[in-house]
Amino acid sequence: MSSDMTLLEPVSCGLCGADDPEPLRWLDDLRYGTLPSPVQLVTCRRCGFRYLTPQPRPGTETRFYPSGYDPHRRRGTTAWARRFALRLEIRRLWPYLAPPRRILEIGCATGELLQLIRETGNSRVLGLEPDAEAVQLARARGLDVIEGTLDDILIPGPAFDTVLLQHVLEHLTEPQRALRRIAALLCPGGTVIAWLPNGDSWAAAVLGQAWMGYDPPRHRSVFTPETLHRAFAAAGFTIVDEYHEWHGLEWAWGLRLLARARGWARAERLLARLHFVLILATTPIGIMAGLARRSGRIRIIARKQLA
Secondary structure, eight states: OOOGGGEOOOOOOOOTTOOOOEEEEOOOOTTOOOOOSEEEEEEEEEOOEEESSEEEEETOOGGGGGGTOOOGOOOOHHHHHHHHHHHHHHHHHHHHTTTTOOOOEEEEEEHOOOOOOHHHHHOOOOEEEEEEHHHHHHHHTTTTTSOOOOOOOOOSOOOOOEEESSSSGOOSOOOOHHHHHHHHEEEEEEEEEEEEETTSSSSHHHHGOOOOOOOOOTOOOOHHHHHHHHHHHTTTEEEEEEEEEOHHHHHHHHHHHHHHHHHHHHHHHHHHHHHHHHHHHHHHHHHHHHHTTTTEEEEEEEEEEOO
């Protein structure tokens, strides 16, 4: 566990820049225990955006991403299930991914999605990832990956047709600035496909701080459909599709984190052993949430507006 609050700093709203937060709730790092004490989730009184304050200072981010962090270390059944789900998603999204489109994935982790896109038929893919170890694993797959952030892409003008953001926006301190940079990298009419948690979901309302979409301090913000549409519009995009995923993953994890928060170690161990069963058992709730457009995980497709 980190023991130094100086690793964190207060921040302003990542969408409108205002420094006028209204406290919503306290959040602790229930999954990895990297926080010395809880941090606040606030809402911006000017634009309604929800974000954490304080947040990790620049250069300290790796202190809050343990070596077992999920996107970098999937194994066994979890890895198989994820690859199966990604293949289905690629089929659904193939009109946006098929050659000759040039694909950039920001925050590509170990390159799993890009590898599957390449295997499906488009080799014109590039990854961007700040974690050095994840970059090496992605390059071992034969992928072209830049180590760094959006500021490290030294490409002048539009160069890509599709940009992928697979659970990335919620990790950024300045998502509005990032979306404007992405718009500059996209050709006119280009597409952004983004997956992210939904702060207006049933799971967020029911599970409270145990909702896996919070995940502080790695998740620095919590989008809702309303703030998501506003942010993309301000960056010159039009959202053309908003899909609410349906499955029991967030409910299964939420029950485990609830047990952990209450100190019920025996119950937590039992729930961990039954994790896959819990996912199946709670999938009907996920289906209902998806149909009501209140799922905890959403995917949006946004098109860059023509000049």
